[in-house]
Amino acid sequence: MKLIIGNKNYSSWSLRAWLAARAGGFAFEEIRIPLFLPGSREHILSHSPSGKVPCLIDRGLAVWDSLAICEYLAEQAPQLWPADPAARAVARAVSAEMHSGFQNLRQRMGMNIRKDYAGHGRSAEVDADIARITAIWNDCRARFGADGPYLFGRFSVADAMYAPVCFRFKTYGIAPEGAAGAYLATMLAHPDMRAWQAGALAETEAIPGEDLYG
Ligand SMILES: N[C@@H](CCC(=O)N[C@@H](CS)C(=O)NCC(=O)O)C(=O)O
Known part of the structure:
Protein backbone atom coordinates (compact mmCIF):
# COMPACT_ATOMS: atom_id res chain seq x y z
CA MET A 1 0.00 0.00 0.00
CA LYS A 2 1.27 3.47 -0.94
CA LEU A 3 -0.06 6.85 0.12
CA ILE A 4 0.75 9.83 -2.07
CA ILE A 5 0.83 13.01 -0.01
CA GLY A 6 1.86 16.65 -0.42
CA ASN A 7 3.92 18.91 1.83
CA LYS A 8 3.29 18.07 5.47
CA ASN A 9 3.35 21.76 6.35
CA TYR A 10 0.53 22.70 3.99
CA SER A 11 -1.40 19.70 2.74
CA SER A 12 -4.36 19.40 5.06
CA TRP A 13 -6.14 16.80 2.90
CA SER A 14 -3.02 14.61 2.94
CA LEU A 15 -2.89 14.74 6.73
CA ARG A 16 -6.42 13.37 7.01
CA ALA A 17 -5.74 10.27 4.90
CA TRP A 18 -2.33 9.73 6.49
CA LEU A 19 -3.80 9.78 10.02
CA ALA A 20 -6.56 7.36 9.03
CA ALA A 21 -3.99 4.97 7.54
CA ARG A 22 -1.91 5.19 10.71
CA ALA A 23 -4.93 4.76 12.99
CA GLY A 24 -6.06 1.74 10.97
CA GLY A 25 -2.69 0.10 11.58
CA PHE A 26 -1.84 -0.17 7.89
CA ALA A 27 1.74 -0.68 6.72
CA PHE A 28 2.11 1.82 3.92
CA GLU A 29 4.83 3.51 1.94
CA GLU A 30 4.58 7.28 2.08
CA ILE A 31 5.36 9.08 -1.18
CA ARG A 32 5.68 12.80 -0.52
CA ILE A 33 5.43 15.08 -3.54
CA PRO A 34 6.10 18.75 -2.69
CA LEU A 35 3.33 20.81 -4.33
CA PHE A 36 3.57 23.61 -6.88
CA LEU A 37 7.16 22.96 -7.97
CA PRO A 38 8.15 22.39 -11.61
CA GLY A 39 7.06 18.84 -12.39
CA SER A 40 4.87 18.45 -9.28
CA ARG A 41 1.65 18.23 -11.26
CA GLU A 42 3.01 15.61 -13.67
CA HIS A 43 4.43 13.62 -10.77
CA ILE A 44 1.08 13.63 -8.95
CA LEU A 45 -0.78 12.72 -12.14
CA SER A 46 1.50 9.70 -12.56
CA HIS A 47 -0.20 8.32 -9.42
CA SER A 48 -3.47 10.19 -8.92
CA PRO A 49 -6.12 10.50 -11.66
CA SER A 50 -7.49 13.72 -10.12
CA GLY A 51 -4.07 15.37 -10.13
CA LYS A 52 -4.50 16.00 -6.41
CA VAL A 53 -3.20 14.49 -3.21
CA PRO A 54 -3.86 12.44 -1.20
CA CYS A 55 -4.13 9.30 -3.31
CA LEU A 56 -3.93 5.74 -2.01
CA ILE A 57 -2.56 2.95 -4.18
CA ASP A 58 -3.50 -0.53 -2.99
CA ARG A 59 -2.44 -3.50 -5.15
CA GLY A 60 -2.63 -1.35 -8.26
CA LEU A 61 -5.94 0.30 -7.38
CA ALA A 62 -5.84 4.10 -7.07
CA VAL A 63 -8.26 5.63 -4.57
CA TRP A 64 -8.20 9.44 -4.48
CA ASP A 65 -9.91 12.07 -2.36
CA SER A 66 -9.42 12.04 1.40
CA LEU A 67 -12.88 10.91 2.43
CA ALA A 68 -13.01 8.12 -0.15
CA ILE A 69 -9.61 6.95 1.10
CA CYS A 70 -10.86 6.96 4.69
CA GLU A 71 -13.92 4.92 3.66
CA TYR A 72 -11.75 2.46 1.73
CA LEU A 73 -9.44 2.00 4.72
CA ALA A 74 -12.40 1.63 7.09
CA GLU A 75 -13.73 -1.27 5.03
CA GLN A 76 -10.55 -3.12 6.01
CA ALA A 77 -10.26 -1.58 9.49
CA PRO A 78 -13.86 -1.10 10.71
N1 LIG B 1 -11.33 17.00 -2.08
C1 LIG B 1 -9.94 16.57 -2.15
C2 LIG B 1 -9.06 17.79 -2.13
C3 LIG B 1 -7.62 17.46 -2.50
C4 LIG B 1 -6.77 18.70 -2.70
O1 LIG B 1 -7.27 19.81 -2.96
N2 LIG B 1 -5.44 18.51 -2.53
C5 LIG B 1 -4.49 19.59 -2.71
C6 LIG B 1 -3.43 19.58 -1.62
S1 LIG B 1 -4.09 19.68 0.01
C7 LIG B 1 -3.73 19.38 -4.01
O2 LIG B 1 -3.49 18.25 -4.42
N3 LIG B 1 -3.29 20.46 -4.64
C8 LIG B 1 -2.43 20.38 -5.78
C9 LIG B 1 -3.04 20.95 -7.01
O3 LIG B 1 -4.21 21.36 -6.97
O4 LIG B 1 -2.32 21.00 -8.03
C10 LIG B 1 -9.65 15.61 -0.99
O5 LIG B 1 -10.45 15.55 -0.05
O6 LIG B 1 -8.67 14.86 -1.04
Missing part, protein backbone atom coordinates in the same frame (compact mmCIF):
# COMPACT_ATOMS: atom_id res chain seq x y z
CA GLN A 79 -12.66 0.40 13.99
CA LEU A 80 -11.98 3.59 12.02
CA TRP A 81 -15.68 4.39 12.42
CA PRO A 82 -17.59 4.13 15.73
CA ALA A 83 -19.28 0.76 16.27
CA ASP A 84 -22.62 2.18 17.40
CA PRO A 85 -24.86 2.99 14.38
CA ALA A 86 -26.05 6.34 15.75
CA ALA A 87 -22.51 7.43 16.63
CA ARG A 88 -21.30 6.19 13.25
CA ALA A 89 -24.00 8.19 11.45
CA VAL A 90 -23.05 11.37 13.29
CA ALA A 91 -19.34 10.68 12.74
CA ARG A 92 -20.05 10.43 9.01
CA ALA A 93 -22.16 13.60 9.12
CA VAL A 94 -19.50 15.72 10.83
CA SER A 95 -16.82 14.25 8.54
CA ALA A 96 -18.88 15.13 5.46
CA GLU A 97 -19.56 18.60 6.87
CA MET A 98 -15.80 19.12 7.23
CA HIS A 99 -15.11 17.73 3.77
CA SER A 100 -17.60 20.01 2.02
CA GLY A 101 -17.72 23.06 4.29
CA PHE A 102 -15.89 25.66 6.32
CA GLN A 103 -14.72 27.47 3.18
CA ASN A 104 -14.06 30.74 5.00
CA LEU A 105 -11.83 29.13 7.60
CA ARG A 106 -10.04 27.11 4.94
CA GLN A 107 -9.37 30.18 2.80
CA ARG A 108 -8.29 32.64 5.46
CA MET A 109 -6.66 30.20 7.88
CA GLY A 110 -4.78 27.81 5.63
CA MET A 111 -2.91 25.03 7.41
CA ASN A 112 0.64 26.20 7.94
CA ILE A 113 2.20 24.26 10.78
CA ARG A 114 5.52 26.14 10.78
CA LYS A 115 4.01 29.61 11.24
CA ASP A 116 2.64 31.57 14.17
CA TYR A 117 -0.22 33.63 12.74
CA ALA A 118 -1.96 34.38 16.03
CA GLY A 119 -4.56 37.11 15.49
CA HIS A 120 -4.56 36.82 11.70
CA GLY A 121 -7.38 35.58 9.50
CA ARG A 122 -10.36 36.56 11.62
CA SER A 123 -13.63 37.77 10.07
CA ALA A 124 -17.30 37.37 10.98
CA GLU A 125 -17.54 34.43 8.55
CA VAL A 126 -14.40 32.75 9.91
CA ASP A 127 -15.65 33.24 13.46
CA ALA A 128 -18.92 31.55 12.47
CA ASP A 129 -16.94 28.55 11.16
CA ILE A 130 -14.92 28.43 14.39
CA ALA A 131 -18.13 28.58 16.46
CA ARG A 132 -19.68 25.74 14.45
CA ILE A 133 -16.57 23.55 14.77
CA THR A 134 -16.42 24.23 18.51
CA ALA A 135 -20.09 23.27 18.81
CA ILE A 136 -19.46 20.03 16.87
CA TRP A 137 -16.54 19.12 19.10
CA ASN A 138 -18.49 19.88 22.30
CA ASP A 139 -21.55 17.97 21.08
CA CYS A 140 -19.61 14.88 19.97
CA ARG A 141 -17.56 14.76 23.16
CA ALA A 142 -20.70 15.12 25.32
CA ARG A 143 -22.85 12.62 23.43
CA PHE A 144 -20.40 10.03 22.13
CA GLY A 145 -17.05 10.52 23.85
CA ALA A 146 -17.39 8.36 26.96
CA ASP A 147 -14.95 5.65 25.86
CA GLY A 148 -11.93 7.83 25.23
CA PRO A 149 -10.65 11.38 24.67
CA TYR A 150 -11.56 11.70 20.96
CA LEU A 151 -14.76 12.92 19.29
CA PHE A 152 -16.36 9.48 19.44
CA GLY A 153 -14.24 8.07 22.28
CA ARG A 154 -11.72 6.05 20.31
CA PHE A 155 -9.84 7.78 17.51
CA SER A 156 -11.94 7.65 14.32
CA VAL A 157 -12.10 9.07 10.81
CA ALA A 158 -13.92 12.07 12.29
CA ASP A 159 -10.77 12.98 14.26
CA ALA A 160 -8.66 12.60 11.13
CA MET A 161 -11.02 14.93 9.28
CA TYR A 162 -10.75 17.64 11.96
CA ALA A 163 -7.00 17.20 12.55
CA PRO A 164 -5.95 20.03 10.20
CA VAL A 165 -8.32 22.37 12.04
CA CYS A 166 -6.40 21.51 15.23
CA PHE A 167 -3.14 22.63 13.61
CA ARG A 168 -4.92 25.73 12.27
CA PHE A 169 -6.22 26.62 15.74
CA LYS A 170 -2.65 26.33 17.04
CA THR A 171 -1.19 28.48 14.24
CA TYR A 172 -3.89 31.15 14.45
CA GLY A 173 -4.12 31.23 18.25
CA ILE A 174 -7.69 29.93 18.55
CA ALA A 175 -8.30 28.49 22.03
CA PRO A 176 -11.78 27.04 22.52
CA GLU A 177 -12.93 26.62 26.09
CA GLY A 178 -14.19 23.53 27.89
CA ALA A 179 -14.46 20.12 26.27
CA ALA A 180 -13.50 21.47 22.84
CA GLY A 181 -10.30 22.96 24.29
CA ALA A 182 -9.41 19.71 26.02
CA TYR A 183 -10.05 17.84 22.77
CA LEU A 184 -7.76 20.24 20.90
CA ALA A 185 -4.96 19.61 23.42
CA THR A 186 -5.49 15.84 23.14
CA MET A 187 -5.27 15.97 19.37
CA LEU A 188 -2.13 18.12 19.35
CA ALA A 189 -0.47 15.64 21.73
CA HIS A 190 -1.40 12.58 19.63
CA PRO A 191 1.82 10.76 18.64
CA ASP A 192 0.89 10.68 14.96
CA MET A 193 0.03 14.40 15.00
CA ARG A 194 3.41 15.10 16.58
CA ALA A 195 5.15 12.92 14.01
CA TRP A 196 3.42 14.80 11.17
CA GLN A 197 4.30 18.12 12.81
CA ALA A 198 7.96 17.07 13.06
CA GLY A 199 7.86 16.20 9.38
CA ALA A 200 6.42 19.63 8.57
CA LEU A 201 9.09 21.38 10.62
CA ALA A 202 11.82 19.43 8.80
CA GLU A 203 10.58 20.38 5.33
CA THR A 204 12.52 23.00 3.43
CA GLU A 205 10.08 23.86 0.62
CA ALA A 206 7.93 26.97 0.99
CA ILE A 207 4.83 27.77 -1.05
CA PRO A 208 4.72 31.61 -1.05
CA GLY A 209 1.02 31.71 -2.01
CA GLU A 210 0.21 29.63 1.05
CA ASP A 211 2.23 31.75 3.48
CA LEU A 212 -0.77 34.06 3.85
CA TYR A 213 0.50 36.46 6.51
CA GLY A 214 4.25 36.66 5.98
